[in-house]
Amino acid sequence: MLESKGHPNRLGIWGWLGGGRWGAERYLYTLHRLTGLGLLAYFLLHIIVTSSRALGQARWTQAMGAVSGPLFKVGEYLVFLAFAFHAINGIRLGIIELGFGVGKPIEPVYPYRTSLDVQRPIAIGVLVLAAVLVVMGTLNFWVLE
Amino acid sequence: MTTPKLTEVSYQIRRFDPERDAAPHWEVYRIPYAPGMTVLEGLWKVKELRSPTLAWRSSCRMGVCGSCGMLINGKPRLACNTQIAELESETVVVAPLPNFDIVRDLVPELAPMFATHQALMPYVIREDVEEREHPTNEFYQSAHELEHYLQFTYCIKCGCCMAACPTFATDALYSGPMPLGQAHRYNSDTRDGGFAARKQVLADEPGPWRCHYAGECSRVCPKGVDPAKAIQLMKRELVLDYLRLHKKKCPAKVAVKPTEAKRRDNIPEAPPRTV
Secondary structure: OOOOOOEEOOOOOOHHOOOOOOOOHHHHHHHHHHHHHHHHHHHHHHHHHHHHHHHHHHHHHHHHHHOOHHHHHHHHHHHHHHHHHHHHEEEHHHHOOOOOOOOOOOOOOOOOOOHHHHHHHHHHHHHHHHHHHHHHHHHHHHOOO | OOOHHOOOOEEEEEEEOOOOOOOEEEEEEEEEOOOEEEHHHHHHHHHHHHHOOOOOOOOOOOOOOOOOOOEOEEEEEEHHHOEHHHHOOOOEEEEEOOOOOOEOEEEEEOOOHHHHHHOOOOOOOOOOHHHHOOOOEEEOOOOOHHHHHHHHHHHOOOOHHHHHHHHHHHOOOOOOHHHHHHHHHHHHHOOOOOOOEEEEEEEEOOHHHHHOOOOOOHHOOOOOOOHHHHHHHHHHHHHHHOOOOOOOOOOOEEEOOOOOOOOOOOOOOOOOOOO
16 A cells, blocks of 8 residues: 555544444444454363463362463353354354345435345344354353253 | 534544654544534544644545545544534544555555455456557447346455454454455456456455355445355356356457448547557
8 A cells, every 4th residue: 555644643543432323233343353252262272271281280279270260261152252243243244144045236316225235134143143142151150050 | 413513522532642652642633513514524624723743544535535544433444525414423533444555544554455366367368469468449238137147347456345344353364355355347348258266366365265254345335246245156157167167258249330320420430549
């Protein structure tokens, strides 16, 4: 991209949240990114904890003891919530990014109807599926155990 | 709607003079309000009555030229196409389009966007260069084929989509919705044979794969162009091409002039060709 000599005005991370009228898909976009970062942080922690097995039985037992408190139980539940949303919404993005569910090009006649309106049922379906998964997981985590 | 009862309105404007200011700052102006007034007309009033140094871009005043894109009450819009009444607020908050550097006051630096646009070859590419440069006749194209890209031709390059895109907000390398949407406009034109040439640029890192369908570009587009749809459709074409399932498109042929048709006597001669 061409270099500019003007005053910088890029929104940065704030652009994930503001910068335009908020729509449902923007919330899903932001949540997808945040849950993705959360899952990445979990994977890093997971690798560090499980790698302690290579250092012997004592270190492994010590590491497992360190992550078995109630705080980590809540953390594990948050990881599950992030996974439930990220996985199901990822399927929606996979479908849409292959050009399905966005409709065909149409002549823009005011009030404009965009692909966002066309794919909305998929977005609602995703949220319902994620909610079902969350309810099932919550019962498993806190009630049935 | 209480705004029609207004007699005055406040304009909160983000000002920046590169010769005097180290950073942009906000200034507030009160101006008389008249029903039906657009945000652009209000800016002219501010310039006339309060601050003659206020700078912005505008030209056609009818949502055609795409010059007056700015951030109005938190949303990228055309100032000429936005009535103050529809904002349902006594204060009009105006700032330059985000994600573009500020040249002065409400003037964004759009040159990088146009450079990216140019790099994606937004024109008909054909092997028969002679016919393209010195056309002998029009190309065959059906009404159905026209529908594949007509929606995307309405783009006026105002930059509102780029200002609303959350990916472009954090990723300066991303090409952005306008250039990508326009690349798809030409890729899906049956007169064009430039898919392979554009693919070299599109398949690169800044291409459409950085779009994850936040949809803000389509939501703010003042012309209903729907760049998000264009980008997703383009991704499908790229995937099909990768899987070698992309239909090889033969660019539309030049229409054959009728040789046996006779002109009726009462029809006047056509004016001289302009191209």
